[in-house]
Amino acid sequence: MSPDTSILRVSNVTKTYHLGNALLEKFSKNPESNSALTALDGIDLQLRKGEILALVGESGSGKSTLAKILVGSVAASTGEIQYQGSPMPARRGKDVTRRIQMVFQDPYSSLNPRMSVGAVLSELLLLHKIVPRREVRAESIRLLNRVGMEEDALDAYPSQFSGGQRQRIAIARALAVRPDVLIADEPVSALDVSVQATILELFTTLRDELGLSILFVAHNLAVVQHLSQRVAVMYLGRIVEVADTAEIFSNPRHPYTRALIESIPRMTAEGANDGIVLEGEPPSPFNIPAGCRFNPRCSFAQVACTLTDPALMPVGPTHESACIRADELPIFSSIPIHQEEL
Ligand SMILES: Nc1ncnc2c1ncn2[C@@H]1O[C@H](COP(=O)(O)OP(=O)(O)OP(=O)(O)O)[C@@H](O)[C@H]1O
Numbered sequence: 001m002s003p004d005t006s007i008l009r010v011s012n013v014t015k016t017y018h019l020g021n022a023l024l025e026k027f028s029k030n031p032e033s034n035s036a037l038t039a040l041d042g043i044d045l046q047l048r049k050g051e052i053l054a055l056v057g058e059s060g061s062g063k064s065t066l067a068k069i070l071v072g073s074v075a076a077s078t079g080e081i082q083y084q085g086s087p088m089p090a091r092r093g094k095d096v097t098r099r100i101q102m103v104f105q106d107p108y109s110s111l112n113p114r115m116s117v118g119a120v121l122s123e124l125l126l127l128h129k130i131v132p133r134r135e136v137r138a139e140s141i142r143l144l145n146r147v148g149m150e151e152d153a154l155d156a157y158p159s160q161f162s163g164g165q166r167q168r169i170a171i172a173r174a175l176a177v178r179p180d181v182l183i184a185d186e187p188v189s190a191l192d193v194s195v196q197a198t199i200l201e202l203f204t205t206l207r208d209e210l211g212l213s214i215l216f217v218a219h220n221l222a223v224v225q226h227l228s229q230r231v232a233v234m235y236l237g238r239i240v241e242v243a244d245t246a247e248i249f250s251n252p253r254h255p256y257t258r259a260l261i262e263s264i265p266r267m268t269a270e271g272a273n274d275g276i277v278l279e280g281e282p283p284s285p286f287n288i289p290a291g292c293r294f295n296p297r298c299s300f301a302q303v304a305c306t307l308t309d310p311a312l313m314p315v316g317p318t319h320e321s322a323c324i325r326a327d328e329l330p331i332f333s334s335i336p337i338h339q340e341e342l
C-alpha cells in the first residue's frame with residue numbers, strides 16, 4: 001500500500017440542519033415538507049500534502065458547509081475528519097486550530113474595519129506566540145511582502161485598500177499563525193476579473209514556496225483549471241467526481257461535470273459562446289431525489305439511475321466517479337479553454 005499522503009482526510013461526513021419554523025421559511029421553498037435539510041450526505045475526500053484541491057459545484061451544493069467543518073467552525077453531524085492521520089476531536093486543541101486557516105470570499109467583512117493592518121497581524125503573532133514582541137514588526141513586514149504588499153500597509157485600515165489588496169491582507173492574516181492548510185472559500189468570487197488572476201497566482205506561489213496544502217472552493221470550474229492539481233465536483237451534498245485537473249477537463253466521467261465544463265463561456269472561430277446552461281433547478285436539499293441525485297437533470301439517465309444511489313467508484317488510476325454509466329458515456333469533446341478566456 002502506498003503511504004498516506006493526505007493531510008486532511010474526510011470520511012463519511014454528513015451535516016443535517018434541523019430547522020425551526022422561522023428558518024424553514026427562509027431556507028425551504030415548501031416549509032411544510034420536511035424540517036431536516038441535508039447539506040452534506042456522506043462526504044469522502046482527501047486533501048494531499050502540498051496540493052491545491054479545487055472543490056466546485058453550484059450554489060447550495062454544500063461547499064461552504066464542508067469548508068466550515070474542516071476549519072472547525074461548524075460541527076459535522078456524523079463522520080470523521082483526520083488531520084495528519086489522527087482523528088480530530090469535537091473540541092479541537094489550539095495547535096490544530098492554528099494549523100488549518102480559512103480565507104473568506106469577502107475580505108472586507110472578514111477584516112475588522114477599526115484595526116490597522118499592523119494591529120491585526122501583531123495581535124495574532126503575539127496571541128499565538130509566533131515571534132517575540134521585538135520581532136513582531138519585522139515578521140509583519142515579511143508577511144506583507146509574502147503576499148505582494150509593502151511595509152507602508154502596516155499603518156493603514158482595510159477601507160484604504162482595493163478589493164484585491166484586501167484579499168492579500170486577509171491571506172497575510174491567515175498565514176501569520178503559520179498554518180499547514182488553507183481553506184479558501186471562493187476567495188476570488190467577489191473580485192474584478194482583472195484582479196482574480198493575480199490572486200490565483202498568489203495561491204500558486206504559496207503552495208510552491210511554503211508547501212501549503214490548499215482546498216480552494218469555487219463556483220466556476222474555469223477559475224481552477226490552471227490553479228489546482230486535482231478537482232472534486234460536488235452536487236447536492238455529495239462528491240460526484242474527483243480526478244487530476246487535466247484528466248477532469250479532458251475526460252470527465254460524470255454527466256454533471258460535463259455540464260459544468262460545457263457551461264463555461266468561451267470563444268470559438270465562429271464567435272463567442274455564452275456557455276450551455278445546465279437545465280433545471282438544482283433539487284431541494286429538503287427532498288433529495290431517489291436513486292442518483294442528479295438523475296432528474298441528467299440527459300444520460302436511465303431507469304436504473306432512479307433506483308441506485310451510486311457511490312464514488314474508481315474509473316481510472318487517479319479518477320473516481322459516482323455515475324453508474326461512467327463507462328458508457330460517449331467520448332467527451334469540448335472546445336479547449338484558453339487561459340486568456342478566463
Ligand atoms: N446555518 C444553516 N442553517 C440551515 N441551513 C443551512 C445553513 N447553512 C447552510 N445551509 C443550507 O445548506 C445547504 C448548503 O449550503 P452551503 O452554504 O454549504 O452551499 P455552497 O455550496 O457553499 O453554496 P454557495 O455557492 O451559494 O456559497 C444549502 O441548502 C443551504 O441553504
Ligand SMILES: [Mg+2]
Nearest residue numbers: 063064065185
Ligand atoms: Mg458557499
